Amino acid sequence: MLGDILPNKPSSKGGQVPTRSADPSISVRGHTVDLDAVTHRYGTLTAVADVSLTVRAGEIVALLGPSGCGKTTLLRLVAGFLRQSAGSVRIDGKPIDALPANQRNVGIVFQNYALFPHMTVADNIAYGLQAHGRPRDDVRKTVERFLEVVRLGEFRDRLPRQLSGGQQQRVALARALAVEPTVLLLDEPFSALDKSLRLDMQIEIKRLQRQFGLTAILVTHDQDEAMSIADRIAVMNQGRVEQFDTPINVYDRPATLFVTGFIGTTNLLRGKTLHSSNGTTTIALDAGVQLAIASERHFAPGTPILLSARPEQLHLYGEASADRWPVRRRFALPIGPNTMHDLETRDGATLKIVEQRIGAIVDATGEAWCGLRTEARPSLFESSSQP
């Protein structure tokens, strides 16, 4: 029976609805979480400002943002450790604002795991079941099952301090999952792990989330982590959600200048709008070129704008052309199979361009011309929206 829910076999049907478990006691249905204009203040400091998010059933949403932007606070509001100053949190459509933390049935894995140091692995996993008043036999069986699920059977009698970081985290996961929570909350769960272990645990969490059809909210300040694990990312800045979208859209269609700068590397070029119509905006860059950019946003002529282009969206040319602008090469760094060029435009802006090395000898200094790659779609922002 366990074989059915243990996904040791590679999942060939990735992206599929969570596998139905043969074991009826494991809940597979995810639950929805809605945040409705949630605001939280610590005294005069507004840590979470008017956040509205809808997390779908069985979805992993990452809260991504710099340190201090209010991610942990938002998570603690959902868990019920804090009571929001305004707004409402709903699970499956029902407001849970009046419920104390111990009646919300929300699973949480802390950054430092917060395992009970005086209890064995098995006792840690049993804790929530006992608190829920499950019969002794049921507790024992469930503990066994979850020891299996996180592959820690042989460590059942160890104390947390006798485990490695990755093992501790698996115990924390098993402890949270054993009570069949409606939502799993993870606060920077990988930040205490070393790099090689991180990927393993990310896969493990994704696997468990799929296996149990869990709705999960993951807090992180690591964009790669958010991109690889989450179905959708809420990019936060100073207590607000700047963009809530799929990883690809957050990367390729950043909604704000902050998102562009926070996710990935980007080059910003100043200029102003010439005209804007039919989804195309023509701009004049201070670097000395006119470009027609596809853009859903409409800009009034004369609006000062910033063009945001990823290093991989730009290309270096040896000769001039109408849609290229002159640059001065400052230096080039080999990065694996790529070369990163550091360039300066005529108006003094710095550009970074990544090009694949194909064996040709590349000039590291001197004049060159820079242009957008054919398929590239950079983003445009009004430059007054610069933070």
Add this chain to the structure above:
Amino acid sequence: MSVAAAGVAKTPARGIATLAKPAEWQLALPLALAYAAFFLVPLLLLLAVSAFEDEKITVLGFANWRKFFGDPFYWKVTFDTVKLGFLTVIATTLIGYPIALVYLGSSPRWQRVILFIVILPLLTSVVVRTFAWIVILGREGVINQTVMWLGISPAPLRLLQTEVGLVMALTQIEMPLLLLPLLSVMSRMDPNLRDASAALGASKWRTLFKVTLPLSLPGLIAGCMLVFASSTTAFISQFVIGGNRLVYLPLLIWQQSLVVYNWPLASVAALTLLVSVSLGVVLIATLGRRSKGYVHA
């Protein structure tokens, strides 16, 4: 020049390094000597003195040991002393542990205020605090005035020179000794543990008994041991509040040594006090460790 200096510096550096190894135990030497001079030697002297029969310390024999342990009065004094210690431990724990919980749930600013209030009594002399308790416990004292005003009792309660009054006073006097180790352990406890417990569905009481209490037990045990050792030997408080009606071992020792000049009997009483306090402390530690296993299960 700097090269020469470095060359010269090398030799003394190595000299220090070779010195450093044996110095590890040598560093403990001053403390060991002080310990020997001010604890071990007096203890041996005490043992020696107790082995004399007469007050002039001339005749060897165990007459005073037989006298002490053959007389129900001395047994009662010993028993009362240990009992006083345990009553004080129980009272300080019952009042102090909730204070520690309040401390745990407070904001950092309030924690500093609570800590200051806890330490405050240590900044005043025991004598002053004890005399303050006379004012509080007396016939016309604060407690009796309140009791009479509330109509709980028609006549003033007798609190001075009673065990109840003494335990009340000692509870306040010894409270810092319980709270300091307890608060230090509690403030080092990961606050996420209590949140984790709540998220797993545990009520406040379950969290208290399954998480907070077991994890604060080392601090509580340390505090109880200090309170026990301190209250059983609190000569000033015992004497000033208990008066002559309540006799505890410290008072007995003082009477025998400095009033009656029966040094051998005083030595026997002192050794009995030492042993019974040690046994009490060991008992508290054992109980603590036992209950730890029990609380965890």
